[in-house]
Amino acid sequence: xxxxxxxxxxPILIIALIALVVIQFFQIEKVNPPYDTGNDFLNSSLAxxxxxxxxxxxxxxxxxYETQYPWYTYVAPISFWIKGxxxxxxQHLNFSIWNSYDAKKQHHKLEECIEEIxxxxxxxxxxxxxxxxxxxxxxxxxxxxxxINSKMKSIDL
Ligand code: HEC
Numbered sequence: 043x044x045x046x047x048x049x050x051x052x053p054i055l056i057i058a059l060i061a062l063v064v065i066q067f068f069q070i071e072k073v074n075p076p077y078d079t080g081n082d083f084l085n086s087s088l089a090x091x092x093x094x095x096x097x098x099x100x101x102x103x104x105x106x107y108e109t110q111y112p113w114y115t116y117v118a119p120i121s122f123w124i125k126g127x128x129x130x131x132x133q134h135l136n137f138s139i140w141n142s143y144d145a146k147k148q149h150h151k152l153e154e155c156i157e158e159i160x161x162x163x164x165x166x167x168x169x170x171x172x173x174x175x176x177x178x179x180x181x182x183x184x185x186x187x188x189x190i191n192s193k194m195k196s197i198d199l
Pocket of ligand 1: 097101102103104105126127128130131134135151154156158159164165166169
């Protein structure tokens with residue numbers, strides 16, 4: 043029986059390491075696009091500071107142009123994965139351009155927010171691992187659900 047060379051894994055490790063170094067040159071775009079702050083959902087609402095803080099902490103990193111980029115967003119491939127969340131989040135719902143949505147869309151988006159929060163889908167689990175402040179307590183969840191609900195009902199369709 044011929045024995046396997048002892049160092050057979052090394053070339054693979056070396057290639058993986060080189061790849062890891064090379065992808066660091068591909069940094070994600072971290073500049074938030076300019077936008078009209080007058081169109082922002084929370085800016086143009088009468089929500090209490092408490093509610094605004096909860097929603098900002100829990101949703102705005104992915105659903106607005108006010109994304110904050112921690113150190114690990116400089117590390118590929120984690121950064122590629124996070125960028126995907128920000129891109130997808132903004133596509134589905136962007137609070138920074140809220141007033142450019144028509145009443146029907148606003149109503150529908152708030153309805154979806156309620157569903158997603160109730161189902162515990164949002165904020166994404168992978169986000170709350172690293173953002174303790176985004177982890178909603180039952181009390182915070184109830185507070186924002188009630189508020190979003192009343193906001194939704196105030197929209198004239
Ligand atoms: C880490 C990023 C991230 C955070 C934080 C986040 N979301 Fe999302 N959200 C996404 C992504 C990505 C999608 C796109 C659909 C998917 O992948 O599930 C999405 C989709 C949605 C949708 C649309 C669902 C649909 O069917 O179109 C709603 C509504 C939503 N999020 C609400 C929220 C609310 C409310 C918060 C805060 C409580 C929040 N999200 C926090 C990333 C995020």
